[in-house]
Structures are given as structure tokens and as C-alpha cells.
Amino acid sequence: MPQRAAIIDLGSNTTRLVIYEYEPGKWFNLTDEVREVVRLREGMGNTNVLRKAAIDRSLNALRMFRTLCSAVGVDDVTVVTTSAVRDAENRESFLDRAEADTGWRLRILSGEEEGYYGALGAINSTGLREGFVVDMGGGSAQVTEVRDGFPGRCVSLPLGALRLTELFLGTEEVSDEQVAALRDFVREQLSSLDWFRAEPGDDLVIIGGTIRNLTQIDQAKHEYPLDSVHAYRFSARNLHVIGDDLWRIPYKKRHAVPGLRADRADIIHAGALAHSAILDHSGFDFATISRYGLREGVFCERFLADRPRPIIDDLRRFSVISLGRTFAGDEAHSRHVAHLSLRMFDDLHPVHALDANYRELLWAAGMLHDIGTAIGYDYHHHHSSYIVLNHTLPGYTPRELALISLLCRYHRNKGKPKPRRLASLLFPPDKRALRILTGILRLCEYLERGRRRVIRDLRCHPDKENKWVQIEALADSDAKMELWDAGRNVDVLERALKMQVELVAGVWRPENSDPSGEGASESLHA
Known part of the structure; x- marks a missing residue:
């Protein structure tokens, strides 16, 4: 069951309120944020006395925050304050007034x-x-x-x-x-x-x-x-x-x-x-x-309270999964698309020779390509791209964010991927990589078209000399529909690799593959 917590930071210049929804250790999402310039330190000079006008501004902001928290039903509130109150000769009087006005006892942080x-x-x-x-x-x-x-x-x-x-x-x-x-x-x-x-x-x-x-x-x-x-x-x-x-x-x-x-x-x-x-x-x-x-540091201490150190172990992986869960998408489908994509990337490595960083970005895009359906199915690839670009994925660079966003954008578009306004963030090799990764992700999305994971795994058999590759879709039952739809969408990968691509039906054997996709998503640097 998701929980909610508010953190207030009363600083020397501004005060902010943030409200998070979260499941401890699993995911979190910022749901509200309010900022107010209070200039609490203004006029203190070398006297280290909080001035009346600054006190009034700060207490008014705290009262407004108290009203907002009550209105949205957030009872778990932590309020910290820093340099101005820490240095103030009249800090105890200020703390008492703040508690009387709001019911909150402010915690003064040491430097x-x-x-x-x-x-x-x-x-x-x-x-x-x-x-x-x-x-x-x-x-x-x-x-x-x-x-x-x-x-x-x-x-x-x-x-x-x-x-x-x-x-x-x-x-x-x-x-x-x-x-x-x-x-x-x-x-x-x-x-x-x-x-x-x-x-x-x-x-x-x-x-x-x-x-x-x-x-x-x-x-x-x-x-x-x-x-x-x-x-x-x-x-x-x-x-x-x-x-x-x-x-x-x-x-x-x-x-x-x-x-x-x-x-x-x-x-x-x-x-x-x-x-x-x-x-x-x-x-x-x-x-x-x-x-x-x-x-966020104060929040993480609460969010990761069961750990010896409140540090997210694998930040990039956590960020992707947390964003996906925030938008409540079909995680099983996304994991399987990511699994198939990584399998295809690995089997085609002798052909494309892309490095492991591109592999990790492909996994992220596979996990996030459908989050835009939370807004609406129509143009959901555009919505997914926008969310990735504007929601922030901690641990990823702006260039990586741009590539993940573009992969989400073009996983349902037959045209050549166009970076447009994001081009300045990319490196020269990214243009070729984007075409190849888009072709892989698009094809794997259609191999999972029925969202039933009937194609449990795949194997690729490239012939570089004669410029063709066979992709064997390993299914545990009838996969005619998936193969039919995927067959109509091999052209993006063909143009990217400059090779003919043929799809064939194969039989899945449990001992030779990972049916859940967990292994593929865990082993991002394989």
C-alpha cells in the first residue's frame, strides 16, 4: 500500500515543501512541490538575530504548508531548518512560535x-x-x-x-x-x-x-x-x-x-x-x-530505513523501474519486451558491434516504451517519449535520456528516427546506434504483440558475408499472430543493419532460455 510523506526545508533564502508517494524500498514519486522565498536570513548581518519581517514571512509560509498538508491528507511531515536558524540568537523563540502556529517542532540541522x-x-x-x-x-x-x-x-x-x-x-x-x-x-x-x-x-x-x-x-x-x-x-x-x-x-x-x-x-x-x-x-x-x-536526502533516510546505508544500490535500474511503476504500466509485458530486445542485441552483436552502454539504454527503453498508455493509447509512443524526457531518470546523463526518449518515440514509427532538437546532445556514433536499437525494439514489441509471452525467447543466426540474418522465434504454443505482425515490421531493422531479415517459428525449450525476462534485465552488462 503506497504511503505519503512531506519534507519541508526552511532555508536561509527559500523554503520548500515536497510531498512523495512511495512504497518503502520499491519506488517513489514526487506528487507536489511548493517553493516560497522567505529571506529568513535577511538583515541578520553580524548580529545573528532573526528580524521581524523575515520571521513573519517564514511563519506565514509554514502556516500555508500546514494547510496544504492537511488539505491533501498528509500527516507524516518532517520539517528541517538550516543556517539562519542555526546561527540565530533568538532561535528558541522562533522555534516555539513555529510550533505554536503549525504543531510542528522544527529540527535544526547542524552544518x-x-x-x-x-x-x-x-x-x-x-x-x-x-x-x-x-x-x-x-x-x-x-x-x-x-x-x-x-x-x-x-x-x-x-x-x-x-x-x-x-x-x-x-x-x-x-x-x-x-x-x-x-x-x-x-x-x-x-x-x-x-x-x-x-x-x-x-x-x-x-x-x-x-x-x-x-x-x-x-x-x-x-x-x-x-x-x-x-x-x-x-x-x-x-x-x-x-x-x-x-x-x-x-x-x-x-x-x-x-x-x-x-x-x-x-x-x-x-x-x-x-x-x-x-x-x-x-x-x-x-x-x-x-x-x-x-x-531528498532526508526522504531517502525514511524510504530506505531498513538498509544499513540509505543508498540506492543500482540507481539506474531503480530509476527505470520506479518510473514504470509510477505510471502503473504492464510491467510483465515491458520486462518481456526488454528481455527479447537484449537477446536480439546480444545475438546480433557480431553484426552491429555496439558497446554495452547501448545495451543498457535498450533495456531502459524496453521497460519504459509503453508508459505513455497511462495518458492514452493513441500516440502513446509520443507520450512515453515526453515522460522519459521530462520526468528525470536519476543516474542517466542528458545524452542517455535523449536516446531512451527517442527509442520510446520511434518504437511505433516506421520512419527513420530523427533526433531533431535533441541532436546537440548526441555523439556522432549515436545516429547509427539509434537506427539499430529502434529496429530491435520495434521488432521485439511486435513479437510480444499479444502481451501473452507466447514467444518465450529467440535466437539470431547472422550471415554477415551474404548479408542476411534469420531470427528464430522460440514459442511455447501458436505464435502465428505475433510472427505475422512482426513480419510486417522487419523493414526498420533491415535498413539499419543493411541485411535481409527473415523470421521463422521455433520451439521453446525451458532448459535453454530464461522465460521470465528477469535474467536479461538483471544482466545489463552481459
Whole structure:
């Protein structure tokens, strides 16, 4: 039975509410999200006292969240708060007022806990194994080391975008001297982190609202084709350029920067300069951006409560299966199509010579090709493609996401696959691979046309020299209908392989194959 949980993060600049539906350890889906800019840290300066206006904004947002949770029937609510309340001299009074207004007792996260949960969310959304996670909020920034796929040592630094703006850039026009002072301060804070350096095999993941908005600016500048910032590779060079540009633009004109959120225009330049200095110090050439962080880390601790470590073991596989279950498709059918597709891929490997990464993407597309039927059968291949592209598949790169989406899109289209607006995400070899994988997936979909798994397995017998291949469909009963429909759709694979394809009926023997498809989907790198 699905459960629901809400996580609220009251930060120094913004507060967010997320609501998840989930089955513990199996799947989860974000069902609602609300964001409000509260500027809780505004005006604190060096006094570390929460100001009245900021308190009122924050309490009002929490009351609205309380009303929403009650309206949708979510009783399991966790509320955490970070730098502003952590540093505040009057924090106990604020916590008491929040509890009186909402019934919720806010949990103050230490800097180390904030870093841990942020890294946990990043690891469970990017698959980071070795490296670092940086999380910059309004009041602080956490640098967390990740080893063997788990958060390790962490330091919390006073490098939040709102804090830095108030300390150094609180004027309409910003001078070279102000920028130099900010950069010197950031470098001084980072100077003791000699362990925060790029080494071979390390990756850097950055999370937080500031970097997400900087990513949107970079994406707008380069006409990036996706609407998501997740898994975007943000080059250090581009970040340095943006950081050096933004502070030179007066506040009243900064709103016009493409991609910039209006409610971040007054603090984005400080955050950009700080992130630029962080990349300089660490020596990374690029950072991977994650749209998931602290809130997702807190949720994962609940979602994976029965495990020694709240880490998703095989993130890519989990993401695909979780998305399929979210849209309640015919999982048995999808697993069997994926199984047949992988069998065909393997048997035809001497012909196509595609690497194992393409095999894994073919499996993902086989599992997800029909999720669009949740919207409607007509044009469900378009719906499936859209869902894959816009729902986010944690663990996959934007290029891989594009290929899976295109495979879903063309599994029911006889024309040559056309990447169109996604072409800029693909590598040169992907064009040929897309044609071959589309031909395989389309044919296997029709070999499972009756959704009854009558064709339990298959074997391919290629003759490269004479340019033909026989595909033997191993059935446990009458498969005339499947073979008839598949025979009308071999042309896509024929054109892709530049070989004649003939389908023949064969007899399935249990001892020679895996009837369920489980083995094929488990062994993604066979």
C-alpha cells in the first residue's frame, strides 16, 4: 500500500515543501512541490538575530504548508531548518512560535548534518561514487567528501549567496573593490580545505538553488534543448564567465538576463562569484548539477530505513523501474519486451558491434516504451517519449535520456528516427546506434504483440558475408499472430543493419532460455 510523506526545508533564502508517494524500498514519486522565498536570513548581518519581517514571512509560509498538508491528507511531515536558524540568537523563540502556529517542532540541522543529507540526495540522484558534493544555500555552503558512494567528512562554511550579498555586494552598483573583497573572503574560507582537490577518478556534484539558476542561465545562453538542469555538465570556464559578467550588470537590468529567476536577481552575482572561486580552489574542469539535495536526502533516510546505508544500490535500474511503476504500466509485458530486445542485441552483436552502454539504454527503453498508455493509447509512443524526457531518470546523463526518449518515440514509427532538437546532445556514433536499437525494439514489441509471452525467447543466426540474418522465434504454443505482425515490421531493422531479415517459428525449450525476462534485465552488462 503506497504511503505519503512531506519534507519541508526552511532555508536561509527559500523554503520548500515536497510531498512523495512511495512504497518503502520499491519506488517513489514526487506528487507536489511548493517553493516560497522567505529571506529568513535577511538583515541578520553580524548580529545573528532573526528580524521581524523575515520571521513573519517564514511563519506565514509554514502556516500555508500546514494547510496544504492537511488539505491533501498528509500527516507524516518532517520539517528541517538550516543556517539562519542555526546561527540565530533568538532561535528558541522562533522555534516555539513555529510550533505554536503549525504543531510542528522544527529540527535544526547542524552544518555537518546539512552536508550529509545534501550529499545523500545528490548520491541517490547522480550515482556519485567518488568525489565531492557542494551545497550552497542562502546562509552557508557545505563541502562534503564522498567515498565508496557514501558521505564522509564535511565542513560548513559561511558562504551563502544571501549572506555574501549583504556582507559585500549590498549596493546597486558593484565596484571592483567589493568583488575583490568577496573573492578574498571566499578564498580564505576555502584555504584550509587541502583535501578538497580534484584527483583522478573524482567527480564534483553541486546542488542548491543558486547553482540551479546559474545553470539555467548557461543553458539559455547555449540553447540547451532540455527543460531540466539535472545531470547538466557545467563547465568551469562557463561558470567563470557568468560570474564575471553578472556583477557588472546593475540590479535593475539584471532581471533581463535570460534564464535568471526574478527573485534571485539581487543575490545571484554573489553566488556566482563564490561558485567560481570554489571551482578554482578544487581544480575541477566541470561540475555535474543535481536538482535533488537535502530534502531528498532526508526522504531517502525514511524510504530506505531498513538498509544499513540509505543508498540506492543500482540507481539506474531503480530509476527505470520506479518510473514504470509510477505510471502503473504492464510491467510483465515491458520486462518481456526488454528481455527479447537484449537477446536480439546480444545475438546480433557480431553484426552491429555496439558497446554495452547501448545495451543498457535498450533495456531502459524496453521497460519504459509503453508508459505513455497511462495518458492514452493513441500516440502513446509520443507520450512515453515526453515522460522519459521530462520526468528525470536519476543516474542517466542528458545524452542517455535523449536516446531512451527517442527509442520510446520511434518504437511505433516506421520512419527513420530523427533526433531533431535533441541532436546537440548526441555523439556522432549515436545516429547509427539509434537506427539499430529502434529496429530491435520495434521488432521485439511486435513479437510480444499479444502481451501473452507466447514467444518465450529467440535466437539470431547472422550471415554477415551474404548479408542476411534469420531470427528464430522460440514459442511455447501458436505464435502465428505475433510472427505475422512482426513480419510486417522487419523493414526498420533491415535498413539499419543493411541485411535481409527473415523470421521463422521455433520451439521453446525451458532448459535453454530464461522465460521470465528477469535474467536479461538483471544482466545489463552481459
